[in-house]
Amino acid sequence: MKLLLIGPPGGGKGTQAKFLVSDFNIPQISTGDMLRENVQNSTDLGTQAKEFMQSGNLVPDSIILEMMKNRLLGQDCLNGYILDGFPRTITQAEGLDILLSKMNHKLNFVIVIDVKDEIIIKRLSNRRSCNNCNRVYNLIFDPPLDKEKCNDCGNNLFLRDDDNPKTIQKRLDVFHSQTKPLIDYYQKQGIVKTIDASDTIEEIKADIKRKLAS
Numbered sequence: 043m044k045l046l047l048i049g050p051p052g053g054g055k056g057t058q059a060k061f062l063v064s065d066f067n068i069p070q071i072s073t074g075d076m077l078r079e080n081v082q083n084s085t086d087l088g089t090q091a092k093e094f095m096q097s098g099n100l101v102p103d104s105i106i107l108e109m110m111k112n113r114l115l116g117q118d119c120l121n122g123y124i125l126d127g128f129p130r131t132i133t134q135a136e137g138l139d140i141l142l143s144k145m146n147h148k149l150n151f152v153i154v155i156d157v158k159d160e161i162i163i164k165r166l167s168n169r170r171s172c173n174n175c176n177r178v179y180n181l182i183f184d185p186p187l188d189k190e191k192c193n194d195c196g197n198n199l200f201l202r203d204d205d206n207p208k209t210i211q212k213r214l215d216v217f218h219s220q221t222k223p224l225i226d227y228y229q230k231q232g233i234v235k236t237i238d239a240s241d242t243i244e245e246i247k248a249d250i251k252r253k254l255a256s
């Protein structure tokens with residue numbers, strides 16, 4: 043199964059991707075997580091990406107496409123993957139089409155996470171992430187047992203640098219102007235499943251399952 047999740051920042055792409063990983067036993071490929079790891083490890087790529095991420099802008103297409111070209115060649119991608127946060131521009135989508143055709147792969151479905159901006163702001167300002175295992179919580183909607191520690195590994199939880207009101211707004215603007223046009227791009231391929239993501243995490247999970255089976 044080869045899936046792509048498109049949705050606004052904080053829409054719940056990562057949260058739902060984790061469920062799909064266990065349902066289909068395929069990897070989640072999150073460009074955001076890959077970039078953050080590079081920033082944390084101060085790699086060349088991380089140094090190039092850092093400023094764009096902190097300001098809420100997109101990292102240049104050429105950097106992202108090079109990174110994804112290598113990632114999709116991984117052995118763990120042979121049976122499928124969940125693309126989370128890539129592509130984000132038409133140029134990236136065209137680049138992905140080229141990569142997929144070289145690999146003889148085809149996307150099965152594009153899941154569009156549809157949720158209003160007001161809901162996003164509340165979700166993101168209460169998000170906490172584990173700095174070790176990457177598990178994501180929400181202090182209101184999906185709280186950890188201890189608000190400072192990860193339930194799974196006990197490491198400290200942190201608020202992402204880009205989860206501040208100014209950067210959230212910028213990320214939303216970038217989503218509307220640069221990423222939303224991808225919905226039309228994939229509608230034309232007839233593979234889009236739209237999910238109302240204003241419901242609870244469990245309801246969305248069930249809706250995705252239903253729509254992928256129909």
Ligand code: AP5
Nearest residue numbers: 051052053054055056057073074101127165169180183243
């Ligand atoms: P990235 O890490 O991809 O961030 P994003 O797209 O802004 O998405 P998020 O990770 O913030 O949100 P999400 O949709 O995964 O939501 P989550 O499940 O965590 O990218 C970061 C930056 O990297 C970009 O700004 C850009 O600079 C760069 N970048 C990345 N990819 C790029 C690319 N392809 N090209 C160029 N640049 C790129 O949920 C959010 C919160 O809500 C959590 O607390 C969660 O618990 C909670 N929640 C989830 N679902 C629900 C629900 N139904 N009800 C209540 N709470 C919920």
